[in-house]
Amino acid sequence: MSIPVTDILxxxxxxxxxNFRSKNKTLFEANNKVCIVIDDDPTGNQxxxxxxxxxxxxxxxxxxxxxxxxxxxxxxxxxxxSAKNSKKIYKEIALNIKKASEITYKNFTLVSRSDSTLRxxxxxxxxTLKDSLGLDEAISVxxxxxxxxxxxxxxxxxFIIEGDALIPVSETPFSQDHSFKYSQSNLKAYIEEKSQGxxxxxxxxxxxxxxxxNSDAEVLSESILKIPTGRYCIFNSLxxxxxxKVAQALLLAEKSGKHVIYRTSSSFIPSYIGLESKGxxxxxxxxxxxxxxxxxxxxxxxxxxxxxxxxxxxELFDSNTIIEVDIASILGDASKDYITSIIQKTDTNLKSGxxxxxxxxxxxxxxxxxxxxxxxxxxxxxxxxxxxNGLKTRPKYLIAKGGITSHDLAxxxxxxxxxxxxxxxxxxxxxxxxxxxxxxxxxxxxxxxGNVGTTNTxxxxxxxxx
Numbered sequence: 001m002s003i004p005v006t007d008i009l010x011x012x013x014x015x016x017x018x019n020f021r022s023k024n025k026t027l028f029e030a031n032n033k034v035c036i037v038i039d040d041d042p043t044g045n046q047x048x049x050x051x052x053x054x055x056x057x058x059x060x061x062x063x064x065x066x067x068x069x070x071x072x073x074x075x076x077x078x079x080x081x082s083a084k085n086s087k088k089i090y091k092e093i094a095l096n097i098k099k100a101s102e103i104t105y106k107n108f109t110l111v112s113r114s115d116s117t118l119r120x121x122x123x124x125x126x127x128t129l130k131d132s133l134g135l136d137e138a139i140s141v142x143x144x145x146x147x148x149x150x151x152x153x154x155x156x157x158x159f160i161i162e163g164d165a166l167i168p169v170s171e172t173p174f175s176q177d178h179s180f181k182y183s184q185s186n187l188k189a190y191i192e193e194k195s196q197g198x199x200x201x202x203x204x205x206x207x208x209x210x211x212x213x214n215s216d217a218e219v220l221s222e223s224i225l226k227i228p229t230g231r232y233c234i235f236n237s238l239x240x241x242x243x244x245k246v247a248q249a250l251l252l253a254e255k256s257g258k259h260v261i262y263r264t265s266s267s268f269i270p271s272y273i274g275l276e277s278k279g280x281x282x283x284x285x286x287x288x289x290x291x292x293x294x295x296x297x298x299x300x301x302x303x304x305x306x307x308x309x310x311x312x313x314x315e316l317f318d319s320n321t322i323i324e325v326d327i328a329s330i331l332g333d334a335s336k337d338y339i340t341s342i343i344q345k346t347d348t349n350l351k352s353g354x355x356x357x358x359x360x361x362x363x364x365x366x367x368x369x370x371x372x373x374x375x376x377x378x379x380x381x382x383x384x385x386x387x388x389n390g391l392k393t394r395p396k397y398l399i400a401k402g403g404i405t406s407h408d409l410a411x412x413x414x415x416x417x418x419x420x421x422x423x424x425x426x427x428x429x430x431x432x433x434x435x436x437x438x439x440x441x442x443x444x445x446x447x448x449x450g451n452v453g454t455t456n457t458x459x460x461x462x463x464x465x466x
Contacts, residue, residue, distance in 0.1 A: 080378070188201035410445060
């Protein structure tokens with residue numbers, strides 16, 4: 001049941017947010033901890049800029065980054081993996097971070113970044129980090145708000161804003177995700193559901209919107225310090241003014257010795273590190289590398305919004321620059337020859353300066369269980385990787401639509417190990433600059449989440465780059 005949007009959604013005065021963000025930066029730097037964001041999907045850097053992104057997490061790589069950066073992301077793509085494999089990866093990352101920290105004498109804060117619509121391996125991932133590091137005394141803070149995507153938390157319930165209504169997230173298609181189904185929008189009840197009753201909703205602490213807006217950060221921090229070790233805590237927030245104050249209270253609590261493991265969406269990161277907001281990247285800055293080649297858009301995401309955006313974006317292309325990847329052909333015996341033909345057509349288009357769009361056929365193919373469904377999805381994603389990996393022509397830009405698609409194209413096709421998020425082309429849509437060790441150095445790589453934007457947003461991004 002939807003709730004009408006009222007004046008409660010109004011922002012606090014702008015100067016409040018600005019002052020909080022500046023003080024948060026000072027507090028974050030004073031705490032002398034490196035913020036390590038362990039992301040289950042490549043889209044979580046959609047609110048930041050000037051921050052390194054890693055796809056490797058060996059000890060040497062982490063030692064280098066701990067010495068160089070105050071904040072960095074580790075991209076695991078674990079949302080596309082089984083729970084067993086995700087746990088294995090998060091344990092490995094935690095142990096390697098511990099070793100790197102001991103070598104560099106750098107302290108750190110861990111943020112397990114995940115989806116603002118509550119999909120992902122939860123509470124497995126933050127629990128694995130906590131257990132692997134022996135942080136039994138730490139509290140677990142859960143903040144899934146993502147304002148750029150209109151996801152907010154009010155009265156302990158997580159909502160998506162659609163038009164003039166607040167829709168409980170359990171009443172949206174996201175709650176029926178084939179790998180991460182859930183039935184609860186109340187975050188306390190959600191935590192109990194996803195932990196299979198191990199964490200009782202009655203044991204989860206929460207901070208109401210009124211308490212956040214009517215208390216200063218120091219008072220909120222004192223309340224955080226009183227939360228017993230090992231407990232979960234949620235914070236209601238409707239905008240960055242709320243979240244910036246929450247982040248400041250948490251930073252003050254950490255300064256006083258409170259240990260915290262975070263599970264958040266992407267809006268929390270700039271609030272926590274005190275990163276000032278920045279305007280969208282313009283075309284000239286994004287396309288600083290001059291070329292006569294065409295741009296390339298690859299759509300792999302199957303969520304409803306992606307398919308709607310794809311339909312509108314296809315209006316920009318003619319039949320020669322629209323390449324539909326037939327899933328039956330990908331799963332068939334002649335898949336290798338089929339993929340080769342797509343590579344050749346795409347290369348020809350790009351070399352002649354034609355913007356091209358490649359997308360998987362829209363019928364969702366699933367297996368008999370979650371494991372076989374993941375295997376099918378992996379086969380399809382690998383086909384898209386083979387297409388990009390086989391290209392001889394450097395595109396003017398590459399838009400990757402969907403989290404798994406983005407990760408696989410960056411790591412498997414372009415061979416990315418380290419890149420930098422340089423900003424956003426649209427709200428919630430980050431742009432990466434590929435590192436020099438990739439297939440196409442300095443290529444503008446646009447990570448377009450499956451569930452972000454309006455029906456016209458993909459079309460608008462392509463138009464902006466034409």
